[in-house]
Amino acid sequence: MSEDVPEAIELLPPSEPVHLLDPDGTYHEDPDHPLDLDDGQLRELYRLMVVTRKVDREAINLQRQGQLGVYASCMGQEAAQVGSAYALTAADWIFPSYRELGAALVREVDAVGLLQLYRGTWLSDHDPYVHNFGLMSIPIGTQALHATGFAMGARFEDNPLVTMVYFGDGGTSEGDPHEAMTFAGVFKAPVIFFVQNNQYAISVPLKRQTAAPTLAHKAVGYGLPGYRCDGNDVLATYAVTRKAVERARSGEGPAFIEALTYRMEAHTTSDDPTRYRSKEELEEAAKTDPIARMRNYLTQRDLYDDTFENEVDEQAKDTATTVRAGIYDAPHGDPMELFEHVYRDPSGYFEEQRERLRAELAGGEG
């Protein structure tokens, strides 16, 4: 049987990741990724990254103080998250993993609600339909299918929204993202697979996850273009995502983006990274810090001065204080809510269990 094999060249990732800003803030023009951001938006990207880092730090502190059971920091990944989320419109949907504080803050999702999962109060405490921001998803990569199904559903009725799913380098080894890319390709679902390659899945380094030339190459097998960008360069993550989003919105289908970044903190607050990476490696990574880089760029463009600095710091502090106040000594969940939203029309047997707990709580016989 003869068949026409389409050119895969266009799907292949470029040899170099898209990179617009050097660590010292020098900007490189790229005709394929023109910047469409005004001064206010450039400052906004910076502000969002600073607020993210501050709230992230606050969350780590809250864990140390026993207020959160555990927390997965996104320190070092602010540009990857803020730039990509900023490239979406409010109508677009985000399906996060458990590390996407930065993307959540772009969407103005209440961090206090989000952190309830880590506090152990509720499994989630934000309504996904308010900010079009899905529930945090802990089983690795599984949310890729929800983003794909959602995008298929939008496309079925010509709704122009796009969905974006976040997962990690480890997640690219799981089955679900691959099934998701298969479905997305076949149905031309407007979904962006945004992979934050932060080099580690807990302790396991990238080279143990794959023998593929890059993670973005994986997309090609499903008919998706694989893009790569410097994940610590907020202008690059924004520009590359923007392009993929517009492409998806215009009906050209899904895309895969690999953002090269580095997880500066432990995997979670329960992890001890000294067992698997060196101080030297960490010091090297710190030199590529996304926030310093954007500050350097803004300074060069005369967009960074004391007034702006103070304003951003104030806002970061305010947000962190609000989060702290919201979490600190917040009451535990109501045990009676265990029985809520399990079934719309619970059975008698289920109701008896509910009553048993109620009686126990009331100090009755139980």
Place this chain on the structure above:
Amino acid sequence: MAVTLAQAINAALADAMEADDRVLMFGEDVGRLGGVFRVTDGLQARFGEQRCFDTPLAESGIVGTAIGLAMYGWRPIAEMQFDGFTYPAFEQIVSHLAKMPNRSRGTVKLPVTIRIPYGGGIGAVEHHSESPEAYWAHTAGLKVMTPGTPEDGYSMMRAAIADDDPVIFMEPKRRYWMKSEAELPVETEPPRQAVVRREGTDATLVCYGPMVRTALEAAEAADDEGWSLEVLDLRSLAPLDTAALIDSVERTGRVIVIHEAAMTLGLGAEVAARIQERAFYHLESPVLRVTGFDTPYPPAKLEEYWLPDVDRILDAVERSLRY
């Protein structure tokens, strides 16, 4: 006009899709082919390729995208081609489909129906005769239904699709060709109600799905022995109709639970537990189980030795009566 179980389910799918244009039907080979058992026959031709479509061959993908489609606002019906191939979708079903309404504190609703042809008795090759219902029944957040008659095939399927909770709809594949004189559409009892298929006074046969007919045959045969057996069709495996079980035990005092699934931790264990919990003093003898053995499902030529049949049921009835 006689209608088979497969035709009744097909009619329910068609009527539901006609009644609500948010209902979607998808899975492997469900479109042009109409499903390997023809349960989706004609749906694509009638409702178009967007309402009834073939998916890539990936069960986790089918259930995972069904969740996304439901979050968006569709009412997906997803077919798993065979019982033994639901396992790739286990994580999506257990970790997301079952939990999301609860973990979202009610903000996400997932009106998803997963159709699964299940059970043995058709001489199928390995992995095509499994009875995985206990996994789903054990999982909080899922409803599990299984029809034992064509009438229920129609009515329970309509109820499953209309339900805003996720429903696992187990279709007894060896009964797909079972006929009845049902007039469709038909509305039977609500799915969560167990139904007495045959009244009796000496013992109760508790059964569901493919074993309903076997139990009825056993009850017929028992007549010749002078035993009057009641046949209780559970219909819903989650939730279980505890009241109907107790009611029947109060009449007969003896219970034999029958299912194809292996014995250990099968539905029979739960039925027995609830009966001893609530009707201990009404029992004249221990609750017995007639089930598949605790072995992997056998090759086709040996399945007759594995599957519960009339003789095994009658043996158990005799043991119960002689106790």
